[in-house]
Amino acid sequence: xxxxxxxxxxxxxxxxxxxxxxxxxxxxxxxxxxxxxxxxxxxxxxxxxxxxxxxxxxxxxxxxxxxxxxxxxxxxxxxxxxxxxxxxxxxxxxxxxxxxxxxxxxxxxxxxxxxxxxxxxxxxxxxxxxxxxxxxxxxxxxxxxxxxxxxxxxxxxxxxxxxxxxxxxxxxxxxxxxxxxxxxxxxxxxxxxxxxxxxxxxxxxxxxxxxxxxxxxxxxxxx
Amino acid sequence: xxxxxxxxxxxxxxxxxxxxxxxxxxxxxxxxxxxxxxxxxxxxxxxxxxxxxxxxxxxxxxxxxxxxxxxxxxxxxxxxxxxxxxxxxxxxxxxxxxxxxxxxxxxxxxxxxxxxxxxxxxxxxxxxxxxxxxxxxxxxxxxxxxxxxxxxxxxxxxxxxxxxxxxxxxxxxxxxxxxxxxxxxxxxxxxxxxxxxxxxxxxxxxxxxxxxxxxxxxxxxxx
DNA sequence: GCCGTTTCGATATTCTTTTATCGGTATAAA
DNA sequence: TTTATACCGATAAAAGAATATCGAAACGGC
Numbered sequence: 001x002x003x004x005x006x007x008x009x010x011x012x013x014x015x016x017x018x019x020x021x022x023x024x025x026x027x028x029x030x031x032x033x034x035x036x037x038x039x040x041x042x043x044x045x046x047x048x049x050x051x052x053x054x055x056x057x058x059x060x061x062x063x064x065x066x067x068x069x070x071x072x073x074x075x076x077x078x079x080x081x082x083x084x085x086x087x088x089x090x091x092x093x094x095x096x097x098x099x100x101x102x103x104x105x106x107x108x109x110x111x112x113x114x115x116x117x118x119x120x121x122x123x124x125x126x127x128x129x130x131x132x133x134x135x136x137x138x139x140x141x142x143x144x145x146x147x148x149x150x151x152x153x154x155x156x157x158x159x160x161x162x163x164x165x166x167x168x169x170x171x172x173x174x175x176x177x178x179x180x181x182x183x184x185x186x187x188x189x190x191x192x193x194x195x196x197x198x199x200x201x202x203x204x205x206x207x208x209x210x211x212x213x214x215x216x217x218x219x220x221x222x223x
Numbered sequence: 224x225x226x227x228x229x230x231x232x233x234x235x236x237x238x239x240x241x242x243x244x245x246x247x248x249x250x251x252x253x254x255x256x257x258x259x260x261x262x263x264x265x266x267x268x269x270x271x272x273x274x275x276x277x278x279x280x281x282x283x284x285x286x287x288x289x290x291x292x293x294x295x296x297x298x299x300x301x302x303x304x305x306x307x308x309x310x311x312x313x314x315x316x317x318x319x320x321x322x323x324x325x326x327x328x329x330x331x332x333x334x335x336x337x338x339x340x341x342x343x344x345x346x347x348x349x350x351x352x353x354x355x356x357x358x359x360x361x362x363x364x365x366x367x368x369x370x371x372x373x374x375x376x377x378x379x380x381x382x383x384x385x386x387x388x389x390x391x392x393x394x395x396x397x398x399x400x401x402x403x404x405x406x407x408x409x410x411x412x413x414x415x416x417x418x419x420x421x422x423x424x425x426x427x428x429x430x431x432x433x434x435x436x437x438x439x440x441x442x443x444x445x446x
Numbered sequence: 447g448c449c450g451t452t453t454c455g456a457t458a459t460t461c462t463t464t465t466a467t468c469g470g471t472a473t474a475a476a
Numbered sequence: 477t478t479t480a481t482a483c484c485g486a487t488a489a490a491a492g493a494a495t496a497t498c499g500a501a502a503c504g505g506c
Contacts, residue, residue, distance in 0.1 A: 012463070014428055018420035022403065036483065044405065047465060052484065064471045064483045081424050082431040100323030105379075106403060110423055149430065156328075174430040176423070180245060180329060182267065190433065192426035194419065197241035200333055200399070201304050203415035205237055207372065207397040208305040210413065235493070259453060270495060275454065287454045287501040 009057040016054050017077055018110075019044055024074045025109075036067035083111040088146065090172070092163055093154030094119040094126060094133045097178055101154060102129035114152070116142060120159055136163065140170035149173045157181045164191075232280040239277050240300055241333075242267055247297045248332075259290035306334040311369065313395070315386055316377030317342040317349060317356045320401055324377060325352035337375070339365060343382055359386070363393035372396045380404045387414075 020040055027035060037055060041048035055062070055073065058080040062068040078084040089107075091098055091114045101107075102114055114129065122133040134142075142148070151172040155163050160179035167175055174190040177183050183191045243263055250258060260278060264271040278285070278296065281303040285291040301307040312330075314321055314337045324330075325337055337352065345356040357365075365371070374395040378386050383402035390398055397413040400406050406414045 008432075009428070010463070011425060014425050015421040018418065018424045019405070022420070038483075045407075048483095049466075049485095050464065053464095056485075062484055063473095064485085065473050065481080067483065080428070082427040087427070096323045096326035100319045103319035104419070106420060110420060110427075112423070112427075150426075173433060174426055176426055182242070184268075190426060190429045192422055192429070194422050195241065196327070196417065197245070197329060197333060198238040199415055199417050200335070201241045202234060202237050203373075203397055203399055203413060204305040204310070204333075204335075205232070205303070206413045206415070209231075210396060233493070261453070271453090272455095272496075273494065276494090279455075285454055288452050288503050290453065 009054075013054045013057055016044075016046070016051075017058060017081060020051070020054070021074065021077045021081075021083075024070060024077070028070055028074065033070050034067050035070050035073065037062070039067075078111070081110075086111045086113055087150060088113050088115045088148050089150040089152055089176075090114070090116050090118060090139065090143065090148055090167075091128075091152045091154065092118045092136070092139070092167060093152075093178075094122060094128045095154065095156070098152075098154040099128055101152060101178075102131075112150075115146065115148065120155060120163060136166060139166065143170040143172060150176065152176045152178070153183075154178045232277075236277045236280055239267075239269070239274075240281060240304060243274070243277070244297065244300045244304075244306075247293060247300070251293055251297065256293050257290050258293050258296065260285070262290075301334070304333075309334045309336055310373060311336050311338045311371050312373040312375055312399075313337070313339050313341060313362065313366065313371055313390075314351075314375045314377065315341045315359070315362070315390060316375075316401075317345060317351045318377065318379070321375075321377040322351055324375060324401075325354075335373075338369065338371065343378060343386060359389060362389065366393040366395060373399065375399045375401070376406075377401045 023040060023043055024035065037051040038048045040046070041051045044051075055068070055077075058077055060068060060073050060076045062073075075084065089112055091101060094117055098117065098119075102117065107114065114131075117128045117131050117133050118136050118139050119126075119133050120136055122135050126133040149172060151167045151174070153160060153164055153167065153175050157179050160177070160181045160183065164175060164177065164183045164185055168185045168189045172189070174192070175183065175185065176192050176194065178194050180195060180197060182193065185191055246263060246266055247258065260274040261271045263269070264274045267274075278291070281300055283291060283296050283299045285296075298307065312335055314324060317340055321340065321342075325340065330337065337354075340351045340354050340356050341359050341362050342349075342356050343359055345358050349356040372395060374390045374397070376383060376387055376390065376398050380402050383400070383404045383406065387398060387400065387406045387408055391408045391412045395412070397415070398406065398408065399415050399417065401417050403418060403420060405416065408414055
């Protein structure tokens with residue numbers, strides 16, 4: 001039967017795939033050729049069943065007693081994530097954050113290349129990562145000609161919405177939003193949010209819970 | 224009764240608190256004094272019940288028909304997250320990422336101040352964010368004297384484990400890890416991971432799913 | 447002063463995610 | 477050839493989180 005399994009992978013599973021992939025790359029560099037999900041689970045502190053389910057959801061298939069072929073599993077995961085053939089992205093925002101993103105070495109490994117840098121107010125002659133910083137007015141034209149689908153939004157919060165709408169209008173289909181703001185650009189555009197404050201909230205609350213043995217003070221004054 | 228409710232807040236709830244807080248700050252700037260969780264929910268695309276539960280878990284209490292006092296709710300959330308009194312943090316790693324973090328304007332708003340910058344191999348005379356870049360050898364001494372509890376780890380992956388262990392050994396109780404590596408430093412140290420690859424995985428898969436209407440090819444060849 | 451409306455607070459249900467269990471298969475050793 | 481072992485795959489149970497429903501309280505209008 002040709003029934004495509006419509007059960008999409010869950011977001012938590014999806015977020016774990018890069019962890020597997022990273023471990024696989026490490027092991028591949030060490031010369032290993034076979035892996036079992038038990039090893040993956042032990043190394044990452046997960047349950048082995050969970051790892052198996054994640055890999056299965058990504059389309060990987062292993063063999064009993066043998067495990068998975070490392071090279072094949074790596075390729076399957078990379079293909080599933082779309083990290084196998086280099087995708088091109090525009091960076092919008094040439095401030096400190098944008099500069100850090102350009103310098104981040106991890107993009108190339110995930111098949112992502114920043115091919116142009118834009119800014120709402122580019123300083124004349126400014127260069128970021130060896131590329132000229134272009135004004136936003138050129139974004140739509142270049143996006144159409146270069147067939148770029150992904151935009152990285154790294155402008156301050158007060159400019160994020162307008163800039164995001166401009167990016168969506170330019171035809172970008174996915175926006176990786178680093179601004180601390182919920183972008184709502186309609187169903188046509190996939191927006192993924194990176195919010196440091198959320199991560200910090202978890203950390204600082206757990207840190208605070210270390211000091212206060214029980215939960216934070218709940219009106220500790222006696223009546 | 225003095226029974227402290229031991230039911231800890233869930234991580235998803237915890238991660239939503241900064242979103243509420245951000246909205247509250249915006250509304251406060253607009254002069255509003257009362258908020259209802261219905262408004263919060265509508266603006267964020269959540270369910271109102273969920274917002275109420277989150278706020279209740281943080282210790283906030285409102286009044287029927289009135290809602291929550293904006294100022295009070297903001298203070299409660301900030302206190303719950305430990306963002307009310309300025310905490311001090313060490314930044315370890317003076318590379319591009321570290322420089323971006325120093326320049327990030329959001330830390331101060333969350334009660335976090337980077338008071339010193341370290342690096343495994345500081346360039347002589349290097350300055351980051353107006354502060355001298357110190358060698359790691361000075362970390363333990365300074366951490367003890369300044370009573371700093373939190374460290375931001377922003378070194379390359381291959382140095383992350385050793386550096387993290389050094390930070391733990393210096394007495395830091397929380398580590399915000401920006402290196403693409405799972406740090407396991409024992410139960411004494413709270414480690415919160417920031418992994419861009421996880422976020423990118425969600426984005427690129429959803430982007431890939433846009434092109435391929437159904438899930439990625441699952442041996443589409445007929446037998 | 448009464449009533450309708452709005453909103454909090456608590457409970458219940460449904461859904462998702464995680465964890466546990468069982469059966470089957472392929473390899474290697476005896 | 478037989479047997480033991482390690483591992484995948486599928487199913488089932490448990491835990492957790494999101495959503496829906498109901499009652500109670502307070503303000504504004506009548």
